[in-house]
Amino acid sequence: MSTPTTLPKEFQDQQESIRIMGFWVFLATDVALFGCLFSVYAVFRSRVALGPTPHQIFSLGPVLLETLILLTSSFTISLSLFAARRDRLKPALYCLILTLLLGASFVTLEIREFSHDVMAGHTWHQSAFLSAFFTLVGTHGSHVTFGVVWAIMLSMQLALRGLTVINRRKLYTFALYWHFLDIVWIFLFSIVYLTGIA
């Protein structure tokens, strides 16, 4: 094991480093959860019944915009962490707030897209494919929503208490969570949308 001083600041406290490990383990189960939903989607993709096919309801424009927003938010959360490691509270806080705003706009876009589909009569009752689609994308979306709520709490704590040992760890685990959602989205984008449009 390396000496504590060479470790990033979040890991220097023994207890906090254990908590980070716990969060990694949690992410592992979340990977399994998304893995199940992805396999359900893969099987149900062609089971469109009388409803629309993927090709008929996906449009690249809004999805590309969502992707762009989420990737940018991943960048801003990294900036926040970068600033925190250099003990610069304000940039860290601002980048976190920027991240949560980007996340919120992502969720808004997704809700718009969903309600557009539903307005067109494509509810998930229509086919197994639509059920799997809305559930998979919706699970990711609700994870992002939870992340936004979490980020609000976290920015309040950062503003109130500064870069304490606990807050450093919280920021780090939040960043992990956020990157994880980004990776899931990349899979969603390529497996669900790109192959659906192609």
Place this chain on the structure above:
Amino acid sequence: MPPVKMKKPLMAAIGLGLSGCGADYSVFHPAGPVAQSELNAVVISTIVVAVIIFLIWGLWLYVLIRFRDTPRNHAPYRPNWRQSRPLEIAIFALPVAALLVLAVPTVKKTYALAHVPSRHPLVVDVTSLDYKWVFQYPRQHIATVNYFYIPIGRPVLFQLTAHSPMTALWAPNLGGMEYAMPNRVLPLWLEATRTGTFLGRNANYNGIDYWCMTFLVHAVSPLRFTRWVKRIQTTKPSLTVADWRQLSRHTVAAPQAYSNYPADTFPEKPTQFTVRGLYYVPTHKP
């Protein structure tokens, strides 16, 4: 709750039909090659595991008696004995050997049972509805409810589907079971080589009257089978759409027969599975 009065004659009919044909241990009284092959698998595996069971029981009893903590026990006390490579290899090799003995017949028989026994089998389309079985003979174009006839000495291909929650068709004297599921058609090969009346039942829970969702298989000589088909064709009414709707309700039904049935009461088969080489395999719809 369906009327009780319908169930009583049903059970009485089963009781009558079975009297004196070895209902006990139906798995041990195979009436055809499939059940025979499965029984052989049961016997082989029972023998192999019995050897292991008695070995462990014996060893356990010996150790228990020899190493009891009593003052007069002079068996060697070796508190630090914790490793013995040869012994560990032996206890690893023993289950491996037992499983090898079992693996060979498992592989052989599983493939053999999936093997197409005949290109010209008797085909029976089976639909499970809530608490009753509908058997349709596409060649003869007759239908029966809760009982059917098969000729001995000819493989029968059952094509199973369901218009209700999943069920499983099981006639232990003829062979093991297969599920009947909505939206799918699954094949099951069975054959009778001796005549008799055998009890079959649903083996997968599907609701309140699951316990009495049984049927009778009459294995008869080819001649009698042909006569039976003729009789159904000439004397019974045909199955109407209204009858089908009646059957689809969640009730039990008494055995019935129909001389004809509407075409769309069974899913089209060719898209569901095909013969590939020697085996009957499901084909996935494009």
Place this chain on the structure above:
Amino acid sequence: MKAWAIHLMKLLFPPRVLLPDIIGIDIGLTIAALALLVYLTKTHRWGWLWREWLTTVDHKRIGIMYLIAALIMLFRGGVDALMIRTQLIGPHEHFMGIQQYDEVFTTHGTVMIFFMAMPLVIALFNVAVPLMIGARDVAFPRLNAISFWLFAVGAILLNVSFSIGGSPDAGWTSYAPYSELAFDPGVGENYFLLSLQVAGIGTIATAVNFLVTVLRLRAPGMSLSKMPVFAWSALITSSLILFAFPPLTVAMGLTMLDRLFHASFFTVSHQGMPMMYVNLFWIFGHPEVYILIMPAFGIFSEVVPTFSRKALFGYDAMVVSLLAISFLSYGVWVHHFFEMGAGPTVNVFFGLSTMLIAIPTGVKMFNWIFTMWGGRIRLTVPMLWQLSFIPTFVVGGATGVMLAVVPGDYQYHNTYFLIAHFHNVIVGGTVFGLLSGMYYWWSKMFGWQLNQRQGTWAFAFFFAGFWLTFMPQYFLGFMGMVRRMGTYPAGLGWTAFNFWSTIGSYLMAIGFLIMVYNIVWSRMHPNWDTTGDPWDGRTLEWSLPSPAPIYNFARIPVVHERDAWWEMKLQDRTDEVKISVDSVEPIHLPKNSPMPIILGLAFLVGSIGMVFSWFWLAILGALGIVADLAYGSFADQTEITLDPHYIIETESALGRLQS
């Protein structure tokens, strides 16, 4: 005898539950609850209950709460079992209606697996693992309490379904499409889905907790290869839970979406696919049975060396076989449905992979026997459960191998042969193991021991009853009797076997009653465990007083070898676990928190909203959850510090100061 048994059962557990009966039971429960409230108020126990138990984050207390809940659930699931067996005592027996029978076997399976076996496993993890590895608590104590309260909410949901709204009746597997709204209307199935999802979140949290605890909180010097096998089993079980429970959550979640929000996952129409449910369920379900059995394996690996006064034989093989089983357990799930048309190649693959599991399991059986070889076997109650486990479990394992022989399985599937097999491994393996562990660690939990003579009687009845109940069922399988039959006709040759099987279940019930008596009697006439090491144990938990002080180890021991405490005793180094007055440092402990129980309440409110489709209530619950999480996140004082004086006082009162 038969008529007598049925009359007695009818008297004890009136089966015809009509609305007036349910109202009667509800009134009875309300009166009992009020009586409890009055008692607590009169004796001024409210503060005590809140401070010491409801808000506790101490792993020892949480373990005890899990244990009590599991025993209550064992009673409930056991009553269900007795009702099932009474219904089947003879042909055409109408002890209860078929609808109620369906409800009873569903709750029996669900309660026994998820609310009896799982919490009993987690109880013993909580009680023993931190003490064994020399830790002051688990890695995330508050999360541990959250796990407990989520489990409790799940258990409450499943149990109130009986009196409010109706019990689930689709079996513990709840195969779609039968579990869909079209075939199974009413709220019973919603209760099932919600309770498993909520309890499942708790279980996943427990797994995260124990994985990190075992990996990061071991005493100095305790490398993985010196760790007790029970701690290994906790580690491996946790890793199994991590990947096995998400598929369950997905299976339950999707069914819930189908039922409550009209999605089309497993429906017959709209191209839903019931097979998908079956696959998801068993991708969870098969690892689940190893989640249940591995802790029992771990317990036996502690109990056998202790009561044989001998080191565990083949430690490496034991650990490697645990790992091998956990790895293989993900590759066998199709053996639950060889009859669903997967084709011979798939069936052969899964049949053979199932057989492979028998190899590491067989190795373990022999290892336990060779652990006793050359030892001195003491027939204490924990050891009796262990000793009876070997011949019982080997039968269950062997019939499991028979079920893996694919052509054989075509005839055994869903029959009483299968029922006998899995009770043989789950009761004969898991339950025997957990009861062995319960008797083994009882004094560590409560400070007093259970009476051995009564314990032996409880064991004898339970063991004899077990064999009488389940051995005839193998034969019933060969006779064509299938599972979940609400009743059966005469003339099939099933009557005698069913009768004896029922009598066996009554013997098991007597065994359970003796066990309860044993616990109550031993509480009234406590045999205090003053040494903390009543069994002449080998691992670190026996170096502590019983029950262990709140901080567990005043001084974390340094470990040099396996069976650390045994070696310390042999080498006369037992002073190493004691403190000297001048070397005491303050200890930081997690502070009690009301957040976990409030989170549980919020989940309960939200779940009831979902069950009855009162979505305003569900949203209220969700808001409660978020608010409670925020409250937990903002709480700044999460630790208390015990000052050295307190520790010295406590330790000297226990006679544990270095001279």
